[in-house]
Amino acid sequence: MIDYVLEQKEENYHETIYEQIVAQSSIPPILKSTGLNWQDILLDESQWTLLEQNAPHLCADRVDYTLRDLYVCGEITLQEVHTFLDQLVVFNGQMACSNLSAAEWFVDAYYREVIGFFMNPLNMFGNYQLTKIIKLALQKDILSIEDFLKQDDDVVRLLKNAGDSSIEGVLSALFNSKVQKGTASCHDVHQTTKMRWVDPLVIGSDGAAPVSQLSLTAKRVIEEAKQKIEKGVYLSIQAPL
Template identity: 45%
Template sequence: MYIEDDLCGSFKLESILEELILSAPVQRLKGIHQGGAGYLVNEKWNVTRYEHSVGVMLLIRKLGGSLEEQIAGLLHDVSHTAFSHVIDFVFEHEDEDYHEQIFHNVVENSEIPDILTKHGYRFEDILLDDTKWTLLEQPAPELCADRVDYTLRDMYRYGQITLSEATHFLDELIVIHERMYPSNIESAEWIVETYYKEVIDFFMDPLNIYANDRLAHLLKLALEKKVLTASDFLLEDAILIDRVRNTNDRELQELLKQLHPQVKVTEDRKHYHLHRKNKLRMLDPSVLHNSKWFKASSISKKVRMMGDEAYEKAVRGMYVKVL
């Protein structure tokens, strides 16, 4: 199987990766939008969990990660529910980790263990301990394949960075002791700036906040009215929308009508209709400078100022006024 990706390039994949990609759990991710409800109000916000999952796998491959870590990267989001993190708002998971809590159960009850067993692997050895995969996951504020891919993929697709900028950054990544780092402070400054475009300017865009808030309210109400069940969230976005659309419940229908591309909102801290805070996400990667390791913020005023501004905005949250 050959696969091509805008960010990472073209690769010929082993049969185990092909089988996993073609499996139902991974194919389902084509119907899960990474930005949650955003695509309902802005059709350009349409990156899927499938694109991200394949991208993470390929980034690990590009950086020399093992086949096992590539498998972990491909499958790391396989338990994401419809509308991604919107479901965390439905179930009031402040750490936005609902998909992680159900991961073991989702994988165990899928075809994934059999595929892995066929190729000589145990799913428990590959998928249940992220700490062994140091390219795939690192605690914030460091870089990792997951964090880098969703940042670059979203920001490239949404027009905030160019493809040449993204690929240049990836080409400048270095791997030391199976962890990724920017190769110089300029590269660190660029990825920090791009990351905050993602988590502050995009995640906290008033329109995005509005859409996710309205959809979370709609889905919570649909659960209470037994139009949906918790297991339905392991279906695709469009299926859930259709189930709500096809119900005769007038309250749900009215809420659904509030999610459309013509919605106009703005930030207004005095006269607002809703206020929401997202999970605090910061980035301050380590950089090798003069043969010593430093946090980028300790040697770059620009990184330090961007971090302070992002922290202030994240803690304040977004105040949204519907026009």
């Protein structure tokens, strides 16, 4: 959501403050106690080739947040998580699935995450409304950039205790509005997000190929998801009386 506040379309604010956050954490002394230099390990990502990969390839980051979020939300079981992880392999420096069913399963899981969670109307409305609130609070010096590093409850407390009527009004709308899906012709807010998509490689006798080339089902899911992401979410909002 902070990316919306700072209007960073790449949604990578967390990456710009990565070194600062790690330097101030308990990680450097822990690594130093074992004879390791945190900067050598954590600031040179070129040595960790599976950590980040350009879409639509799998990478540790995409696999991690997808499995973790869906498991915590009760969408998948721990057994499913381990079953999928057991079928991940590395092929020519790329993360891939050892069989077609694993790739199809992850495609379905990933778009449940992106469409069902990231683009859920309530989530999109929360981002929209919080963006308005925090932009306003920054303009009024109620919040500073440093406050972004605090816990959600701490930031909300600062906003509520500011005694600013305009902030209070937007906060009330955040917590009390009724939000539903709208349409292109009838909506109050249109929210978009960056394109997130995957097309996992599958290992076969002739090498590796994207799952979309091997499975009509996966190809359909991917194409439909990309269309939904490009379209964004239309929101119908009923503000509190």
